[in-house]
Amino acid sequence: MARRTKEEALETRNAILDAAVRVFALRGVANASLTDIAGEAGVTRGAIYWHFANKADLINSLWQQVLEFYAPLSEACESLDEPDPLGKLQALYISFFVGMEEDPLQRQMFQILFAEGDRSKDTELVRQRHRELRLERYRGVQVVLGNAIRQGQIPPDFDVQLGTITLFSMVHGLIANWVMSPELFDIKQHGPPVIRSVFRMFRSGILAHQGLDNS
Structure with missing residues (x-):
């Protein structure tokens, strides 16, 4: 019973x-x-x-469901024992783009984040939580790219910070533009080749460390 x-x-x-x-x-x-x-x-x-406890608690529980779905692959990406860190990170982003189109929960959570007209105390709490998670992911991607250097997947002079900024800008831009204007492109179809192109650029050594002197 x-x-x-x-x-x-x-x-x-x-x-x-x-x-x-x-x-x-x-x-x-x-x-x-x-x-x-x-x-x-x-x-x-x-x-x-x-x-x-309240509506904000309910919303955060919805966020937690999204995070738990991707947690195993995310942890594998950041593991220092992972022999294919770039492959795992690519798989993570591709599954994420597929989920954006196929999973109503995931799509709704990001609509909450980017809907400028839907502002309230509850939605601001969601955005604050997302800012915290974004910082965690930023650090996590740096770990992945550092491991990719050790595994020989990207050149030893690769600029990890610049690579992380590039990847974050690309992914965030794809999501934000698709959520606000889904008629622009199909994120499930076009997101994966964009990420593959970014990783090909990483492997080619285009983002070699050049310092911050603008030269």
Whole structure:
């Protein structure tokens, strides 16, 4: 009986999260209420408060689902024992671009980030969390590129900081432009070859360390 009760609680929690994605997509985060989400999920507001402290807590739980999906591949990328760090990082970004188009949760989370008209205390908390995660990923990519140098995948004089900036700018630009104007291109189709081109550039030695003297 206790096991069944735990399973039912998990089912209710997942139903609330799924409903929240649909409601946020329809109304935006700022205009969506917990009552709206409860109605969509077929539960009471009390059920929502049993699982989540408030709307911001619910949103952060949605973010955590996205992060947990990519965590194994992300950890493999940054492992110093990984023999193919660039290959793993490329696979991570490609799976991410596919998810942007195929996974409603992932797409909705990034729409929250980039929707200028959907501003509220809750969405600002999401953006703050994303800024923290972006800093973690920036450091993680530097680890990956350093390991790629040790593995001989990119030249020893490769500028890791410049490479990280290049990769971040490219990926962030792809996501932001697609989320705000999806009619511009198909991120699932065009994102992977863009990343492959960046990594070919890295392997070629174009981003050799040149210092910061602008010469």
